[in-house]
Amino acid sequence: MGSGWYIALTAVIAAVGSALLVKFIDRLRKKDVETEATQILDKAKQDSENLKKEALLEAKEEALKQKTQSEKDLSKQRDEIREREKSLDRREESLEQQATHLRKQENMVEKNQRRLSEKIEENEKRSTTLENIIRDQQERLHRMSGLNAEEAKSELLKLLDQQLQSETGAIILKHQRRLEDEVRPIAQDMLLTAMQRFAAAHTAESTTSTVDIPSDEMKGRIIGREGRNIRSFEKETGVDVIIDDTPGVVIVSGFDPVRREIARQALNKLIADGRIHPSRIEEVVKETQAEIETTIRKKGEEAATEINVMGLQPRLIEMLGRLHFRTSYSQNVLRHSVEVGFIAGLLAEMIGLDPQVARRAGLLHDIGKAADHELEGGHPKIGADLLKRHGESPEVVHAAFGHHDEIITEYPYTMLVATADACSASRPGARRETLERYIKRMEELEAIATGFHGVEQAFAIQAGRELRVIASAKEVNDEMAAKICRDIAKAFEQQLTYPGEIKVTMVRESRFTEFAR
Numbered sequence: 001m002g003s004g005w006y007i008a009l010t011a012v013i014a015a016v017g018s019a020l021l022v023k024f025i026d027r028l029r030k031k032d033v034e035t036e037a038t039q040i041l042d043k044a045k046q047d048s049e050n051l052k053k054e055a056l057l058e059a060k061e062e063a064l065k066q067k068t069q070s071e072k073d074l075s076k077q078r079d080e081i082r083e084r085e086k087s088l089d090r091r092e093e094s095l096e097q098q099a100t101h102l103r104k105q106e107n108m109v110e111k112n113q114r115r116l117s118e119k120i121e122e123n124e125k126r127s128t129t130l131e132n133i134i135r136d137q138q139e140r141l142h143r144m145s146g147l148n149a150e151e152a153k154s155e156l157l158k159l160l161d162q163q164l165q166s167e168t169g170a171i172i173l174k175h176q177r178r179l180e181d182e183v184r185p186i187a188q189d190m191l192l193t194a195m196q197r198f199a200a201a202h203t204a205e206s207t208t209s210t211v212d213i214p215s216d217e218m219k220g221r222i223i224g225r226e227g228r229n230i231r232s233f234e235k236e237t238g239v240d241v242i243i244d245d246t247p248g249v250v251i252v253s254g255f256d257p258v259r260r261e262i263a264r265q266a267l268n269k270l271i272a273d274g275r276i277h278p279s280r281i282e283e284v285v286k287e288t289q290a291e292i293e294t295t296i297r298k299k300g301e302e303a304a305t306e307i308n309v310m311g312l313q314p315r316l317i318e319m320l321g322r323l324h325f326r327t328s329y330s331q332n333v334l335r336h337s338v339e340v341g342f343i344a345g346l347l348a349e350m351i352g353l354d355p356q357v358a359r360r361a362g363l364l365h366d367i368g369k370a371a372d373h374e375l376e377g378g379h380p381k382i383g384a385d386l387l388k389r390h391g392e393s394p395e396v397v398h399a400a401f402g403h404h405d406e407i408i409t410e411y412p413y414t415m416l417v418a419t420a421d422a423c424s425a426s427r428p429g430a431r432r433e434t435l436e437r438y439i440k441r442m443e444e445l446e447a448i449a450t451g452f453h454g455v456e457q458a459f460a461i462q463a464g465r466e467l468r469v470i471a472s473a474k475e476v477n478d479e480m481a482a483k484i485c486r487d488i489a490k491a492f493e494q495q496l497t498y499p500g501e502i503k504v505t506m507v508r509e510s511r512f513t514e515f516a517r
Contacts, residue, residue: 209252209264213271219243221276222250222267232278235470235507236285237263238459255442255460257325262288296321303334307341309360313390320363322370327439336424337366343420344413353412361399361413362420364392368400380404445502448495449488454480464502471508481508 213219223230223243230241239254241263252267254260266288270276273284297314300321304312312320323334341362348358368383384401398410399417442460449458449469454476459468469488471481485506492502 209260211250211252211264211267211271213248213250216247218271219250222270224276228278229276229281232281233263233267233285234459234461235468236282237266238457238461238468239263240461240466241267253461255439255464257327258292258322259459261325262292265291296324299324299334303338303363307338307345307359307363309341309356309363316364316367316387316390319367319370319386323366326369328366328369331425333366333369337363339424340365340417340420343423344416347416347420348413351412353416357393357395358413358416360392361396361417364396365400365403365417365421441496444496445492448491449504452484452488454484462503466503466505469504469506471506473508473510476508478508481506 213222221229222233222241224232230243234241237254238256238259239252242251242253244251250267252260252263254263262285266281266285269284269288270281273280297318298321300312300317300319303320303324304310304317320334320337323337324332326333328336341359344362345355345359348355364383364387366379366383367386368379368381371382371386380401380403384397387397387400395411395413399414402410402414403418403421441464445460445464445467446458449455449467454472455469456472457470459470460466461468467488469485471484476484485504488506489502489504492504
């Protein structure tokens with residue numbers, strides 16, 4: 001029993017001790033936590049104080065920087081203001097100097113005006129005195145001669161005129177007879193010799209070309225369904241195709257020989273090929289145009305080689321070739337130019353000038369006719385400008401400009417070319433005036449039409465009784481096309497004189513092409 005109490009008591013004491021020990025340990029831990037918390041708070045306060053101080057320092061530094069920058073900007077602005085003030089001061093000084101100079105000039109002008117006024121007054125006084133003296137002398141002469149001023153003047157001039165006419169007339173007749181007697185045989189011999197040494201055949205050009213067809217059935221194929229083939233062909237070539245009852249032939253009519261030749265060759269190709277439709281017509285016409293361009297260059301080269309003129313620019317060669325398809329009073333202009341070059345060269349040899357320059361000037365004298373329907377002015381001026389742009393010599397340029405005696409000749413080659421031109425043109429049968437008038441009328445019709453805005457091409461057909469105008473689909477709508485057509489007709493009425501009437505047909509179409517690949 002005694003040991004049981006002892007064990008129980010010991011257990012109670014141990015429990016109480018354990019509890020006290022735990023409580024003591026908790027109290028110690030609590031003190032440590034409070035101490036640590038206090039330390040953390042103190043550290044946080046210290047850090048916040050440090051951050052506040054750093055922030056204040058940074059703010060002060062930033063404010064100092066801004067203040068420094070502001071002072072720099074202000075100093076820069078002050079410097080600029082000082083420079084402007086200096087510039088204004090300099091301008092003010094310059095204006096003051098100019099004002100001073102102007103005042104001096106005004107003073108000089110005033111002095112000069114006073115001097116001029118004094119001189120004018122003095123001259124007027126002198127003039128009045130002289131007039132009085134002259135009047136007194138005239139009155140004395142009138143009293144002595146018994147004639148007034150007009151009668152005396154008339155008698156004197158009449159006497160002088162009679163004397164001068166008599167003397168100058170006698171001198172002129174004397175020298176004219178002598179010169180004619182000496183020069184006429186020489187000139188005749190020179191011209192006859194030159195013309196005999198070169199003689200070219202001339203054939204009359206016509207305004208139509210005939211195309212043979214294998215059968216009359218081909219006429220229907222040329223016309224096409226509802227006439228679409230013939231309309232397409234006429235539009236592409238700018239000529240008029242005449243299909244009548246004449247068996248085995250189709251007639252191509254047009255005043256422009258280049259267009260007519262293109263149309264003739266293209267129609268022959270279409271007939272030989274057998275495929276005749278609008279797209280094929282367009283293809284063949286373009287191909288033929290390229291071939292004609294090659295022919296034009298070939299003709300120009302052949303003409304230059306024939307007359308032995310070398311070194312021509314390619315553009316001039318092309319323009320020469322175009323003259324092969326141009327006529328003047330039914331005379332082929334290219335053959336006429338070759339003939340003029342030969343005759344001018346022969347004449348130059350006879351009088352001691354350079355025959356090479358004369359031949360070159362003669363060959364190129366009508367070069368302006370190849371482009372006179374494209375540019376303003378007569379063919380002499382157009383040709384002279386063209387030759388000058390392509391580096392020809394002044395003698396050649398002047399010969400082209402003055403071979404019709406429209407200007408004073410400055411070079412002897414101009415007179416040679418004009419003489420050779422007259423010889424070639426005045427040959428019996430060389431020219432026929434009616435064709436030239438016809439071509440000129442056709443060109444006038446086309447030139448007036450192409451002068452309107454929105455017109456791409458114009459073709460005069462039916463001997464000038466009809467004009468077909470091709471309008472640009474991009475620049476002109478249907479309403480504008482109708483107005484342009486009416487304006488062209490009105491322009492013909494106002495500017496031209498013609499028998500009957502002229503039909504103006506305006507064509508406007510939009511064409512789109514795509515390729516499927």
